[in-house]
Amino acid sequence: MCTTCGCGEGERRIEGDEPAHSHHHPHTHDHHHEHSHSHDPVHSHPHHHDHHHGHDHEHDETSAAPGVIIHHHHYYYHHGDVHHHYHGAARPSAVRHTHEHHAHTHGSHDHHDNEPHDHHHHDHVHHSHAHHDHDHDHDHDHDHHARSHEHRQQEERFQPMEQENHLHYGQGAAGTHAPGVGQQRLLQIEMDVLSKNNQLAAHNREHFDAAHILALNLVSSPGSGKTTLLTNTLHLLRERVPCAVIEGDQQTTNDADRIRATGVPAIQVNTGKGCHLDAQMVHDAMHRLQLPNQSLLFIENVGNLVCPAGFDLGERHKIAVLSVTEGEDKPLKYPHMFAAASLMIINKIDLLPYLDFDLEACVANARRVNPQIEVMALSARTGEGMEVWLAWLEAQLLGAQAPLQPSLLSGA
CATH class of the missing domain: 3.40.50.300 (P-loop containing nucleotide triphosphate hydrolases)
Incomplete structure (x- = not known):
C-alpha cells in the first residue's frame, strides 16, 4: 500500500487555504547517499546521513496584484538535494514568499534553476562532506564490507510465492513488497502511519x-x-x-x-x-x-x-x-x-x-x-x-x- 511505496509524498493543497502566515516547518530527511572512495584495494560503501533542518516562511499579503501558489518537492540525489518549485494558479491576493533553502552538498551540489522563480534563493552549505580520492595504501582487507552488505541484502531479500507461472508479492507478513525493505520494517511503517x-x-x-x-x-x-x-x-x-x-x-x-x-x-x-x-x-x-x-x-x-x-x-x-x-x-x-x-x-x-x-x-x-x-x-x-x-x-x-x-x- 502507499504507506510503504512513498507515493503519498509531495505537495497537497486544500481549496481556500489562507496564504497569510509565518511559520517554521521543522522536518527530518533520512536518506542515503552513495559515496565512492578510491582505495587500494578499491571499495565503495553507502554513507547514511540524517539531515535536520527547517524552512522558514515569511508571507506578506497585499491586495494589489495576484499571487501564486508554490508547491515544494524535495528529491534526493547522490550529490545533494535538488529542490523543484512548481508555480500554480493565481490567488486573489498577492503573496510574497521568502524561502530559506538548505543545500546539502557532498563534494558537489546540483540545484535546478531552469524553472521560473518568484522568490529569492539563499544557498547555505551546512553539511559539507569532503570526499576525495585516496591513493595511499591500506594494509587492511575490505572484503568484510562486501560480505556484510551481501549478508544484509540476503536477509532483506523477499522471495515471492510462486504459484504455477505466477509470482505473488502480497503473501508476506506485510501483505506488500518494497525493494530493499524487510517485511517487519514494512509492517512497522504501515502501523505507524495508520496509527496516526x-x-x-x-x-x-x-x-x-x-x-x-x-x-x-x-x-x-x-x-x-x-x-x-x-x-x-x-x-x-x-x-x-x-x-x-x-x-x-x-x-x-x-x-x-x-x-x-x-x-x-x-x-x-x-x-x-x-x-x-x-x-x-x-x-x-x-x-x-x-x-x-x-x-x-x-x-x-x-x-x-x-x-x-x-x-x-x-x-x-x-x-x-x-x-x-x-x-x-x-x-x-x-x-x-x-x-x-x-x-x-x-x-x-x-x-x-x-x-x-x-x-x-x-x-x-x-x-x-x-x-x-x-x-x-x-x-x-x-x-x-x-x-x-x-x-x-x-x-x-x-x-x-x-x-x-x-x-x-x-x-x-
Missing part, C-alpha cells in the same frame, strides 16, 4: 457524531461515475437536507466545480502525488465547509481501488461504486476495497444491453470477500434505481438500515 491517521479519524468521527452529520466515503476506480451519481443525488436532495461535498483528486478543481454548479457547497482537496484522501485532509476541509448540524457530507475519494481501502476518514460508511464497464471480477481483483465497504453500488446499468457484464456474478464475487456487503444497481444517467439509493440515504440519516429491493439486482 486512525487517531485523526476518531477525532473526525466524534465531531460528526456530535453534530449528527452523516459522512459517507465514496470510493471507486476512475471513471465509475461517482461525480455524476453525486450531482444527480444532490439535485434530488438539496431541498430536503443540507448537503456538502469534499472532492479528492490529484489535480484540478473540475469535480468540485461540477458539484458547486448544483448549488451545493464543495471544497476540492488536491493530493499531489498522493493516491487517496486521509483523515487530516478531511478534517481541514470539513472545517472550511462549516457544516451545519444534521447535514449530509459526501466525501468523493481519489479514483483508486487500492489505497483508500486502508485509510479511515471518520466516515460512517465506505461506499464502493463499480460501473458495469469494469467487469464483474473487480471485487475479487481488489478485495480489500470491497471488504471495507458497507455498500456496493453497481452503476451504469443502462449499458447492460451492450455488454457481457454478469450482474449476478458481480454480486456473488462481492459477497465472497464481504458477506455483509449491501448491493444496489442503478443508472445515475437515466435515474433507474435512484429511488433505492435515496431510500438508503434517508434511512442512514435516521440511523436505520434501508432494505434493498431485490428486483433491481436481477434476482441477486
Whole structure:
C-alpha cells in the first residue's frame, strides 16, 4: 500500500487555504547517499546521513496584484538535494514568499534553476562532506564490507510465492513488497502511519457524531461515475437536507466545480502525488465547509481501488461504486476495497444491453470477500434505481438500515 511505496509524498493543497502566515516547518530527511572512495584495494560503501533542518516562511499579503501558489518537492540525489518549485494558479491576493533553502552538498551540489522563480534563493552549505580520492595504501582487507552488505541484502531479500507461472508479492507478513525493505520494517511503517491517521479519524468521527452529520466515503476506480451519481443525488436532495461535498483528486478543481454548479457547497482537496484522501485532509476541509448540524457530507475519494481501502476518514460508511464497464471480477481483483465497504453500488446499468457484464456474478464475487456487503444497481444517467439509493440515504440519516429491493439486482 502507499504507506510503504512513498507515493503519498509531495505537495497537497486544500481549496481556500489562507496564504497569510509565518511559520517554521521543522522536518527530518533520512536518506542515503552513495559515496565512492578510491582505495587500494578499491571499495565503495553507502554513507547514511540524517539531515535536520527547517524552512522558514515569511508571507506578506497585499491586495494589489495576484499571487501564486508554490508547491515544494524535495528529491534526493547522490550529490545533494535538488529542490523543484512548481508555480500554480493565481490567488486573489498577492503573496510574497521568502524561502530559506538548505543545500546539502557532498563534494558537489546540483540545484535546478531552469524553472521560473518568484522568490529569492539563499544557498547555505551546512553539511559539507569532503570526499576525495585516496591513493595511499591500506594494509587492511575490505572484503568484510562486501560480505556484510551481501549478508544484509540476503536477509532483506523477499522471495515471492510462486504459484504455477505466477509470482505473488502480497503473501508476506506485510501483505506488500518494497525493494530493499524487510517485511517487519514494512509492517512497522504501515502501523505507524495508520496509527496516526486512525487517531485523526476518531477525532473526525466524534465531531460528526456530535453534530449528527452523516459522512459517507465514496470510493471507486476512475471513471465509475461517482461525480455524476453525486450531482444527480444532490439535485434530488438539496431541498430536503443540507448537503456538502469534499472532492479528492490529484489535480484540478473540475469535480468540485461540477458539484458547486448544483448549488451545493464543495471544497476540492488536491493530493499531489498522493493516491487517496486521509483523515487530516478531511478534517481541514470539513472545517472550511462549516457544516451545519444534521447535514449530509459526501466525501468523493481519489479514483483508486487500492489505497483508500486502508485509510479511515471518520466516515460512517465506505461506499464502493463499480460501473458495469469494469467487469464483474473487480471485487475479487481488489478485495480489500470491497471488504471495507458497507455498500456496493453497481452503476451504469443502462449499458447492460451492450455488454457481457454478469450482474449476478458481480454480486456473488462481492459477497465472497464481504458477506455483509449491501448491493444496489442503478443508472445515475437515466435515474433507474435512484429511488433505492435515496431510500438508503434517508434511512442512514435516521440511523436505520434501508432494505434493498431485490428486483433491481436481477434476482441477486
